[in-house]
Amino acid sequence: MAKENLSIPRGTRDFGPQQMMVRNHIFSTIRSVFERFGFAPLETPSMENLSVLTGKYGDEGDQLIYKILNSGDFLSEVKPEDVQNGHKAMLRKVSEKALRYDLTVPLARYVVMNRNTLTFPFKRYQMQPVWRADRPSFGRYREFYQCDADVVGTKSLICEVEIMQMIAEVMERLEIKDYIIKINHRQILAGLADFCGAPGREAEMSVSLDKLDKVEWKVVADELIQKGFSETFVQKLEQLRTGIISFLSADFQKLKEEMKSNELAAKGFADLDAIVNLVSGFPEVLEKMRFDLSLARGLSYYSGPIFEVVPQGVKVGSISGGGRYDELTSVFGVDGIPGVGFSFGIDRVYDLLSELGKTSAMPSSASKVLVVQFDENQVPFYLSLLSTLRKSGISCELYPEAAKLKKQFAYADAKQIPWVVVAGEDEIKENVLTLKDLGTGTQKKMGLLELVEKLR
Amino acid sequence: MAKENLSIPRGTRDFGPQQMMVRNHIFSTIRSVFERFGFAPLETPSMENLSVLTGKYGDEGDQLIYKILNSGDFLSEVKPEDVQNGHKAMLRKVSEKALRYDLTVPLARYVVMNRNTLTFPFKRYQMQPVWRADRPSFGRYREFYQCDADVVGTKSLICEVEIMQMIAEVMERLEIKDYIIKINHRQILAGLADFCGAPGREAEMSVSLDKLDKVEWKVVADELIQKGFSETFVQKLEQLRTGIISFLSADFQKLKEEMKSNELAAKGFADLDAIVNLVSGFPEVLEKMRFDLSLARGLSYYSGPIFEVVPQGVKVGSISGGGRYDELTSVFGVDGIPGVGFSFGIDRVYDLLSELGKTSAMPSSASKVLVVQFDENQVPFYLSLLSTLRKSGISCELYPEAAKLKKQFAYADAKQIPWVVVAGEDEIKENVLTLKDLGTGTQKKMGLLELVEKLR
Numbered sequence: 001m002a003k004e005n006l007s008i009p010r011g012t013r014d015f016g017p018q019q020m021m022v023r024n025h026i027f028s029t030i031r032s033v034f035e036r037f038g039f040a041p042l043e044t045p046s047m048e049n050l051s052v053l054t055g056k057y058g059d060e061g062d063q064l065i066y067k068i069l070n071s072g073d074f075l076s077e078v079k080p081e082d083v084q085n086g087h088k089a090m091l092r093k094v095s096e097k098a099l100r101y102d103l104t105v106p107l108a109r110y111v112v113m114n115r116n117t118l119t120f121p122f123k124r125y126q127m128q129p130v131w132r133a134d135r136p137s138f139g140r141y142r143e144f145y146q147c148d149a150d151v152v153g154t155k156s157l158i159c160e161v162e163i164m165q166m167i168a169e170v171m172e173r174l175e176i177k178d179y180i181i182k183i184n185h186r187q188i189l190a191g192l193a194d195f196c197g198a199p200g201r202e203a204e205m206s207v208s209l210d211k212l213d214k215v216e217w218k219v220v221a222d223e224l225i226q227k228g229f230s231e232t233f234v235q236k237l238e239q240l241r242t243g244i245i246s247f248l249s250a251d252f253q254k255l256k257e258e259m260k261s262n263e264l265a266a267k268g269f270a271d272l273d274a275i276v277n278l279v280s281g282f283p284e285v286l287e288k289m290r291f292d293l294s295l296a297r298g299l300s301y302y303s304g305p306i307f308e309v310v311p312q313g314v315k316v317g318s319i320s321g322g323g324r325y326d327e328l329t330s331v332f333g334v335d336g337i338p339g340v341g342f343s344f345g346i347d348r349v350y351d352l353l354s355e356l357g358k359t360s361a362m363p364s365s366a367s368k369v370l371v372v373q374f375d376e377n378q379v380p381f382y383l384s385l386l387s388t389l390r391k392s393g394i395s396c397e398l399y400p401e402a403a404k405l406k407k408q409f410a411y412a413d414a415k416q417i418p419w420v421v422v423a424g425e426d427e428i429k430e431n432v433l434t435l436k437d438l439g440t441g442t443q444k445k446m447g448l449l450e451l452v453e454k455l456r
Numbered sequence: 457m458a459k460e461n462l463s464i465p466r467g468t469r470d471f472g473p474q475q476m477m478v479r480n481h482i483f484s485t486i487r488s489v490f491e492r493f494g495f496a497p498l499e500t501p502s503m504e505n506l507s508v509l510t511g512k513y514g515d516e517g518d519q520l521i522y523k524i525l526n527s528g529d530f531l532s533e534v535k536p537e538d539v540q541n542g543h544k545a546m547l548r549k550v551s552e553k554a555l556r557y558d559l560t561v562p563l564a565r566y567v568v569m570n571r572n573t574l575t576f577p578f579k580r581y582q583m584q585p586v587w588r589a590d591r592p593s594f595g596r597y598r599e600f601y602q603c604d605a606d607v608v609g610t611k612s613l614i615c616e617v618e619i620m621q622m623i624a625e626v627m628e629r630l631e632i633k634d635y636i637i638k639i640n641h642r643q644i645l646a647g648l649a650d651f652c653g654a655p656g657r658e659a660e661m662s663v664s665l666d667k668l669d670k671v672e673w674k675v676v677a678d679e680l681i682q683k684g685f686s687e688t689f690v691q692k693l694e695q696l697r698t699g700i701i702s703f704l705s706a707d708f709q710k711l712k713e714e715m716k717s718n719e720l721a722a723k724g725f726a727d728l729d730a731i732v733n734l735v736s737g738f739p740e741v742l743e744k745m746r747f748d749l750s751l752a753r754g755l756s757y758y759s760g761p762i763f764e765v766v767p768q769g770v771k772v773g774s775i776s777g778g779g780r781y782d783e784l785t786s787v788f789g790v791d792g793i794p795g796v797g798f799s800f801g802i803d804r805v806y807d808l809l810s811e812l813g814k815t816s817a818m819p820s821s822a823s824k825v826l827v828v829q830f831d832e833n834q835v836p837f838y839l840s841l842l843s844t845l846r847k848s849g850i851s852c853e854l855y856p857e858a859a860k861l862k863k864q865f866a867y868a869d870a871k872q873i874p875w876v877v878v879a880g881e882d883e884i885k886e887n888v889l890t891l892k893d894l895g896t897g898t899q900k901k902m903g904l905l906e907l908v909e910k911l912r
Contacts, residue, residue: 003568003789009503009553014566017496017580024497036846038823038853040473040871041480045599046502046555046585047465047522066503069523069551071589075543080536087531094550095525097465099502110470112459119870121856123822124473129502133527143501156856158835165843281836282843333459366579367494379614380737387621387738390492397494400577400612414575415496 011134011142017415018364019350025362026349027127029173030147033166034125039149042124044106047097054098056105056331064133066099067091099131103148104341105331111152112332120153121339127346141347150341152328157271159340160305160324161278167309167320168285170344175358178312179319181288182244184295185272185305186323191265192293196236198229205229205237206296213294217241244292247276252291271305301325304340314355319348369396369419369455370412376402381428385421385448392452412438419455467590467598473871474820475806481818482630482805483583486603489625490581493618495605498580500562503553510554512561512787520589522555523547555587559604560797561787567608568788576609577795583802597803606797608784613727615796616761616780617734623765623776623798624741630805631814634768635775637744638700640751641728641761642779647721648749652692654685661685661693662752669750673697700748703732708747727761757781760796770811775804825852825875825911826868832858837884841877841904848908868894875911 008014015023031041053065074094082090100106103126111118127147134140149166151159164181171179186202193202208223221234240258245251259265272291279286297306304324311319322342329337353359369389371382382398389396397417399408405422412420422434433451436443446454464470471479487497509521530550538546556562559582567574583603590596605622607615620637627635642658649658664679677690696714701707715721728747735742753762760780767775778798785793809815825845827838838854845852853873855864861878868876878890889907892899902910 003785006508006565006569006788007505008501008565008569009505012501012503014501014569015497015499016570017498020497020499023499035822036849036851038821038826038851040822041471041476042473043471043476043479045464045468045470046587047468047599049463049465052462063528066527067525068555069525069547071522072519073543075539075546078539080539083531083534083536083539087529090531091525099524109462109464113462113464113470114472119867121867123853131502143503151856154856158839158854158856161839162854169846278836278839281840329459332462365494366491366496370494380734383614383617383734384737390625393492395492395494397579398614398618400607400610400614411575411577 009142011136011140013141013143017366021364021366022353022359022362023346023350026174026346026353027145027147030170030344031125031127033169033173034149036169037123037149037162037166039123039125042107042110042126043128044100044103044110044126046099046129048100048106048109050091050096050098052109053101053105057101061101065101066131066133067095068097068099070094070096100128101132102130103128103146103343104150104328107148107150107152107341108329108332111337112329112334115329115334115337121156122152123150124152125149139347139351145346147344147346148341149343150328150339152339152341153337155338157274157305158278160275160307163307163322163340163342164275164279164285164289165282167342168282168288171288171309174349174353176311176352176356178314179288179309180244180290180312181307181309182290182292182295183247183272183275183305183307184292185268186303187264187271188259188268188293189296191259191262191268192237192240194264195259195262196233196240198233201229203300206294209241209294210296212241240293242291242293244290247272247286247289247291255293268304275305297321297323301327303327307342311352314352316348316352316355318345319352320344364416367395367397367415367417369394369421370408370415370417371396371398372405372408372420372422373399373402374405374422374424378423378425378428381423385423385433388448389452389455392456394452394455409438421451465598467592467596469597469599473822477820477822478809478815478818479802479806482802482809483601483603485629486626486800486802487581487583489622489629490605492625493579493605493622495579495581498563498566498582499584500556500559500566500582502555502585504556504562504565506547506552506554508565509557509561513557517557521557522587522589523551524553524555526550526552556584557588558586559584559602559799560606560784563604563606563608563797564785564788567793568785568790571785571790571793577612578608579606580608581605595803595807601802603800603802604797605799606784606795608795608797609793611794613730613761614734616731616763619763619778619796619798620731620735620741620745621738624738624744626800627744627765630809632767632808632812634770635744635765636700636746636768637763637765638746638748638751639703639728639731639761639763640748641724642759643720643727644715644724644749645752647715647718647724648693648696650720651715651718652689652696654689657685659756665697665750666752668697696749698747698749700746703728703742703745703747711749724760731761753777753779757783759783763798767808770808772804772808772811774801775808776800820872823851823853823871823873825850825877826864826871826873827852827854828861828864828876828878829855829858830861830878830880834879834881834884837879841879841889844904845908845911848912850908850911865894877907 077093129143129145131143189202189206193205204227208220224234242251256269302323303326306323308318309320324340326338328339386396420436432445434443434445510518533549585599585601587599645658645662649661660683664676680690698707712725758779759782762779764774765776780796782794784795842852876892888901890899890901
């Protein structure tokens with residue numbers, strides 16, 4: 001294979017050192033916050049049995065699942081005439097396994113398989129790639145990481161409160177200041193449809209309402225009429241709708257008051273009030289929370305509070321979201337396991353940090369200092385110096401060849417290694433080292449102890 | 457799908473919280489050592505174009521690559537009569553992508569694609585899963601992690617020296633004390649075959665020699681004769697062969713002396729001497745290194761020093777290995793890029809720690825302390841307590857419901873959370889908390905400051 005034809009599959013990416021240093025920073029920040037809140041890690045196989053995944057994501061989802069060809073002679077059960085029956089019928093004969101599509105179905109599968117030994121409430125986080133045979137486009141990839149945290153086996157709204165805190169903590173550690181957490185409740189949406197005169201049609205209503213952050217009310221209203229909602233329904237909805245408002249606002253109180261006769265909505269508002277009440281002990285979290293009546297979130301399995309984290313003043317859309325569900329595992333025949341979960345989109349977070357100009361400020365090299373190989377005969381000295389630095393927690397490396405100084409400095413520059421140490425025979429005899437700051441260009445002679453202090 | 461039929465594909469595994477806490481400890485130890493030595497992270501896509509992987513692992517390897525079915529109508533180019541041409545011919549029509557089989561071919565592909573912008577020597581590490589459609593058995597999985605570190609673009613033996621140091625550092629941090637690093641050199645093997653009278657036949661010879669750690673010399677000798685090596689060859693080989701010996705031993709000096717007329721072997725010994733000479737500044741590393749003339753390592757692309765890390769006194773075999781190669785990228789048409797690399801087998805390391813009884817000593821829960829929900833009305837107080845603990849770096853959680861104390865303690869026990877805090881209305885009024893050590897069963901009342909000090 002010639003070098004000219006080399007490529008990677010469309011919609012996938014190589015992450016070089018510079019990107020990985022940032023990505024690992026994001027991963028370790030999220031992991032550290034998850035663990036601080038008592039979530040424990042879980043990993044499931046990349047491959048699941050096709051029967052586990054099929055039928056869980058709708059017809060369109062089924063199409064987007066990557067199937068794995070059976071190994072060995074995958075045609076052993078295939079007859080020529082099978083080709084005429086089409087690819088859907090053929091699939092069962094040539095493929096038994098597929099790549100996971102999200103982390104929620106594998107979680108449900110894991111919980112069902114281990115339900116007799118697991119300790120509930122089960123608090124797990126999972127950070128692994130998922131695969132979707134989607135059409136690649138800006139910000140949409142065929143392989144991407146999800147970072148999920150779920151509490152399974154409790155209806156306690158304390159979980160929601162802690163999720164709000166975790167979001168705020170991750171944002172603070174990543175130095176993302178300008179964002180809001182949009183919040184709504186599935187039962188408020190159900191109550192709203194009911195209250196306006198179309199009980200049970202909240203899904204259709206929500207799909208249209210969801211567009212309000214992109215289009216004007218008129219467009220949404222027309223769409224609802226086209227869907228067969230009545231003029232009265234649309235008028236009532238228009239009266240009730242709010243913008244994205246604070247939970248402490250008069251508008252929020254007014255809406256709650258107006259809908260209080262509706263039992264579904266009242267239950268939803270009671271949940272939100274309970275959450276807001278507990279979060280009020282943490283004003284820095286509460287100030288990020290907004291009520292958004294048009295927030296719907298697609299996945300139909302949500303049944304309680306739902307939320308989405310939206311950075312402000314940037315192009316990147318929501319970077320995290322989640323909600324409460326009553327039935328995690330009923331698709332696998334086990335009922336009555338409720339829970340709540342949320343997910344960070346690592347790629348979106350990366351894009352956001354990049355748009356905010358924060359990625360260039362992060363370390364792009366593992367090494368903090370390059371020891372120049374000035375003199376081949378001094379390699380034992382250099383190795384001993386490296387060993388001392390590393391024991392002091394300083395990542396460092398020796399240029400592996402006694403190349404020209406210019407080349408070695410260019411290497412440090414290209415890798416954005418901030419410091420360089422030079423030591424020739426004379427300096428080594430005198431017990432001094434020259435430390436050069438590649439940022440400012442200044443250099444200074446010093447002893448080993450001072451060097452370690454300076455670099456640490 | 458009924459719960460009874462749920463399973464995961466054979467040869468794959470779920471890693472629950474307890475296993476993951478240990479695995480993450482191994483991962484972060486290795487990552488930290490790699491970075492301390494100046495290696496930077498790289499990640500490549502799970503899926504590679506099938507053409508990139510095919511032909512790189514031999515015929516048997518090609519069979520073991522997991523192929524991904526084209527998405528959409530994968531039969532669009534297939535005619536019924538194609539079925540009769542067999543699965544190998546069919547493959548090209550239904551699959552374009554495959555799951556990576558190791559991390560070396562993706563590295564080579566990445567280096568070729570980015571050779572004009574990369575800074576050489578390129579020091580990268582990569583920790584990602586690989587997939588092989590192998591027959592599953594004890595310790596052999598279809599999905600497993602590899603942790604590779606390579607230095608690409610230099611012939612400097614300093615890299616080998618640093619790899620020895622990195623191995624020793626990882627072992628020390630994982631508290632694995634009893635192990636050796638077996639070392640050999642491909643040119644010594646070539647020289648040996650030449651010296652004994654069968655030039656160019658070192659590969660065949662090595663396959664037999666490699667069995668010496670499992671069978672007696674007689675068996676190896678018979679196999680060599682069967683392969684067509686002469687009696688003289690076998691006799692000469694028997695005279696020269698050593699056991700697993702120290703580089704400081706008389707036997708090693710004697711072998712070197714005997715073979716010094718052979719140019720290939722002399723080059724190999726010169727390399728090893730240079731490595732040993734530099735490592736001698738680090739006696740704790742040197743004492744782990746052994747010369748092993750029968751070490752061959754399978755992959756044919758190695759061309760210089762080769763090595764393998766073998767724990768002693770346990771069932772688990774080698775947990776790490778690697779070597780030097782002259783041509784990383786020639787399979788992709790780019791010549792003259794040498795390098796050296798090695799890899800840790802995470803699953804083997806896990807099995808070893810487990811065999812050594814070290815996995816039970818590691819934390820199995822993310823939380824260090826469970827705050828009991830003694831009184832539902834005190835949840836705001838509990839949340840504020842949690843917030844204080846977390847700000848002090850203590851991972852903790854609140855039981856989400858005001859369940860019976862017995863149930864909450866059982867939860868902490870099952871999750872191996874070492875401490876429990878109980879605070880009822882009276883205690884909160886008095887500004888005291890009860891801290892219970894679940895290991896010893898002792899408990900004590902104390903103020904918040906003392907609690908934080910104790911847990912930190």
